[in-house]
Amino acid sequence: xxxxxxxTPDAPGDHVWVDVQNSxxxxxxxxxxxxxxxxxxxxxxxxxxxxxxxxDYAHGFMSTKVxxxxxxxxxxxxLQFVSTFVITTLYVRHANKNLDPLAEKLRNELEGxxx
Amino acid sequence: xxxSALLNIGIFGVFVAATLVVVIRASRNTKTAADYxxxxxxxxxxxxxxxxxxxxxxxxxxxxxxxxxxxxxYDGFLYSIGFLVAWLIALLLVAELLRxxxxxxxxxxxxxxxxxxxxxxxAATSTMAVSFFYLLAQMAxxxxxxxxLLGITGKLGQAIVIAVVGxxxxxxxxxxxxxGTTWVQIIxxxxxxxxxxxxxxxxxxxxxxxxxxxxxxxxxxxxxxxEKLLGxxxxxxxxxxxxxxxxxxxxxxxxxxxxxxxxxxRFYTVPTAKEARRSVVWAIWxxxxxxxxxxxxxxxxxxxxGADKISKAPGGPNSAAPLLAEALGGPLLLGLxxxxxxxxxxxxxxxxxxxxxxxxxxxxxxxIIKKGEAEDKDAEVKVARRTAIVIGIVSxxxxxxxxxxxxxxxxxxxxxxxxxxxLPTILYSLFWKRFNTSGALWSIYGGLAVxxxxxxxxxxxxxxxKSMFKDVxxxxxxxxxxxxxxxxxAFLLGYIGTVLSKxxxxxxxxxxxxxxxxxxxxxxxxxx
Numbered sequence: 001x002x003x004x005x006x007x008t009p010d011a012p013g014d015h016v017w018v019d020v021q022n023s024x025x026x027x028x029x030x031x032x033x034x035x036x037x038x039x040x041x042x043x044x045x046x047x048x049x050x051x052x053x054x055x056d057y058a059h060g061f062m063s064t065k066v067x068x069x070x071x072x073x074x075x076x077x078x079l080q081f082v083s084t085f086v087i088t089t090l091y092v093r094h095a096n097k098n099l100d101p102l103a104e105k106l107r108n109e110l111e112g113x114x115x
Numbered sequence: 116x117x118x119s120a121l122l123n124i125g126i127f128g129v130f131v132a133a134t135l136v137v138v139i140r141a142s143r144n145t146k147t148a149a150d151y152x153x154x155x156x157x158x159x160x161x162x163x164x165x166x167x168x169x170x171x172x173x174x175x176x177x178x179x180x181x182x183x184x185x186x187x188x189y190d191g192f193l194y195s196i197g198f199l200v201a202w203l204i205a206l207l208l209v210a211e212l213l214r215x216x217x218x219x220x221x222x223x224x225x226x227x228x229x230x231x232x233x234x235x236x237x238a239a240t241s242t243m244a245v246s247f248f249y250l251l252a253q254m255a256x257x258x259x260x261x262x263x264l265l266g267i268t269g270k271l272g273q274a275i276v277i278a279v280v281g282x283x284x285x286x287x288x289x290x291x292x293x294x295g296t297t298w299v300q301i302i303x304x305x306x307x308x309x310x311x312x313x314x315x316x317x318x319x320x321x322x323x324x325x326x327x328x329x330x331x332x333x334x335x336x337x338x339x340x341x342e343k344l345l346g347x348x349x350x351x352x353x354x355x356x357x358x359x360x361x362x363x364x365x366x367x368x369x370x371x372x373x374x375x376x377x378x379x380x381r382f383y384t385v386p387t388a389k390e391a392r393r394s395v396v397w398a399i400w401x402x403x404x405x406x407x408x409x410x411x412x413x414x415x416x417x418x419x420x421g422a423d424k425i426s427k428a429p430g431g432p433n434s435a436a437p438l439l440a441e442a443l444g445g446p447l448l449l450g451l452x453x454x455x456x457x458x459x460x461x462x463x464x465x466x467x468x469x470x471x472x473x474x475x476x477x478x479x480x481x482x483i484i485k486k487g488e489a490e491d492k493d494a495e496v497k498v499a500r501r502t503a504i505v506i507g508i509v510s511x512x513x514x515x516x517x518x519x520x521x522x523x524x525x526x527x528x529x530x531x532x533x534x535x536x537x538l539p540t541i542l543y544s545l546f547w548k549r550f551n552t553s554g555a556l557w558s559i560y561g562g563l564a565v566x567x568x569x570x571x572x573x574x575x576x577x578x579x580x581k582s583m584f585k586d587v588x589x590x591x592x593x594x595x596x597x598x599x600x601x602x603x604x605a606f607l608l609g610y611i612g613t614v615l616s617k618x619x620x621x622x623x624x625x626x627x628x629x630x631x632x633x634x635x636x637x638x639x640x641x642x643x
Contacts, residue, residue: 017626029632037207045369048200052365055193055347056358062189063346068327069334073189073346080196081403087203088399095392106633 164397182432184413197368254514557612
C-alpha cells in the first residue's frame with residue numbers, strides 16, 4: 001500500500017533515501033545523535049530507578065536529617081529536578097552545536113533546487 | 116449555595132467569557148485540516164511549551180499531588196519526580212523525530228513504514244483508550260471539585276455541572292480547533308503557574324522563607340504521621356507488595372508521558388523540529404517549577420490546614436490546595452484558585468477531545484475508510500468536529516458515571532496503557548530498522564490487552580474496601596499498577612512479533628530515518 005498521501009510532492013524517490021542513509025554525512029549525523037541520546041537516556045533512567053529503589057527500600061537512610069528538617073530523601077529528590085534541568089540544557093547545547101548544522105546541510109542538499 | 120460559591124462561579128464565568136473570545140478570534144483563520152487539527156503548525160516553541168505544560172498539569176497533578184503531599188508527605192512528592200523526569204524521554208528520543216515524520220497523529224509515525232490500515236487502526240485504538248481513561252479521570256474529578264467549591268453535594272447537581280463543563284469543552288473544540296484549544300491551554304497554564312507561585316511565596320513567607328521551618332510546622336500539625344511525613348514510606352511502605360506496587364507505578368509514570376497521544380499531538384503545532392525541541396525545554400522548566408511549588412503547597416496545607424480537615428472535606432485529598440488558598444487569602448483567593456482548577460479541567464478535557472477526534476478523523480476516516488484518497492480535506496475536518504461531539508457526550512456520561520471514583524487510579528491507568536502500548540511501538544518504530552507491521556500490532560494490541568487485563572484483575576478493581584467493586588473479589592494480580600509487568604511484556608511482544616514476520620522494508624526505513632533526522636519534506640507551517 002502506498003503511503004504517498006502523507007508525503008510532500010517534491011520528495012525524492014525511494015532509491016535516493018538509501019543512498020542518503022549510507023552517505024558519510026548522514027552516518028555522522030546519526031552517530032552524533034545516538035552517541036548522545038542513548039547513553040544520556042540510560043544514565044538518567046538508571047539514576048531515577050536508583051532513587052526510586054532508595055525511596056522504596058531504604059527508608060532509614062532517606063529519612064536521615066542533614067540540615068534542620070531537610071533530610072537525605074528531600075535532597076536526592078531535588079537533585080532529580082536539578083539533573084533533569086542539567087540534561088535538558090546539555091542536550092540543547094549539543095543539538096544546536098553538533099546536530100542542527102549537519103541536519104540543515106543534508107536537508108538543503110536533498111531539497112536543493114526545489115525549496 | 117453561599118456567597119463564596121457565587122464568587123467562585125463569578126470568577127470562573129469571567130475566565131470562560133475571556134477564553135471564548137480568544138477561541139473565537141483564533142478560529143478566524145482556521146480553514147484547512149492542518150489549521151483545525153494542528154493549528155496551522157504556526158505556534159512558536161515557547162507558546163507550545165506553555166500549552167504543553169497546560170495539557171500536562173491536569174487537575175490530577177495540581178489538586179492530586181498537593182493533596183497527596185499534604186496527607187502522605189514524601190510519598191506524594193515521588194509522583195512529581197516521576198512526572199517530571201519522564202520528559203527527558205520525550206526530549207531526547209521522541210519529540211523532534213516525531214515532528215519530522217508525522218502530520219497530525221501518533222498513527223502517522225507508527226504507520227510510516229508499515230502497512231497503513233492495520234497499524235493506523237491499532238494506533239487509533241490505543242489513542243482512544245488512553246484518551247478515554249484520561250478524560251474519565253478529569254470529568255470524575257470535576258464532580259468532587261464542584262462539591263467542594265460550590266457546595267453542591269447532591270449527585271444530580273454535580274451531574275448538571277459535569278454536563279455544563281462538558282458542553283463548554285465541546286464548544287471550545289468545535290469553534291477553535293487545535294488553535295483555540297492551544298490558546299485556552301496557554302491562558303490556563305499561565306494562570307495556574309502564577310497562582311501556585313503566589314501561594315508558594317505566601318506560604319514560605321509565613322515561615323520566614325525557610326523550608327525547614329515549614330516542614331517542622333507540617334510535622335507538628337500532623338499528630339498521626341509525625342516525623343514520617345518527611346521521609347518515604349507513609350503511603351507505599353507497608354509491606355513487600357505495596358513497595359513493589361510503588362516501583363511499578365514509578366516505571367509507568369516515567370515511561371508513560373512520551374506515549375500520551377494528547378502530548379504527542381502538540382508537537383505538530385510548531386513549524387519545525389527545532390521548535391518542537393524548544394517546546395519541550397519550556398515545558399520541562401515550567402513543569403519542574405510547578406512541581407517545586409506543589410511541594411511547598413502540599414506541606415503548607417499539612418501545616419496550615421491539617422490532615423484531619425483535608426480528609427474530612429468533600430473531595431478529600433483533592434481539596435488540600437483549595438483549602439490552603441482559603442486559609443491564606445480567604446474566599447477571594449479560594450475563588451481564584453477554584454476558577455483556575457475548573458479551567459484546568461476544562462482545558463485538559465478539550466485537549467483530550469481534539470486528540471481523540473483527530474485520531475478518528477485522520478487515522479480511521481481519512482486513511483482507513485477513505486484509504487488515504489480523500490482529497491477533500493474539508494471532510495476530514497467535518498468528521499473531526501462530529502467525532503468531537505460524540506466524544507464530548509460520551510465523556511459527559513462517563514464522567515457522571517465515574518463521579519466519585521479515584522482520580523489518581525484512572526490517571527495511573529492512562530499512563531500504564533501509554534507506557535505499555537504506545538512507547539515501545541514508538542521507540543521501535545523510530546530506532547529499530549527491522550521493526551515491521553507484525554511487531555507494531557503485537558506491541559500495541561498486546562500491550563493494551565496485558566495492561567487492561569492486569570488492571571481488571573488488580574485489587575484496585577475488586578476485593579478491597581477501596582476497590583471499584585467492593586463486594587466481589589477476582590483480584591488475581593496483587594499490584595494496583597501493572598507497569599512493572601506490562602511494559603517489559605509489551606517490549607518483548609514487539610520483538611517477537613517482528614522476528615516472526617518476514618516483512619523488512621529497508622527502503623522505507625531509510626526514508627523514515629533520513630526524514631526523521633534531517634527534517635526533509637516535513638510538514639510546513641501554513642501561511643495565512
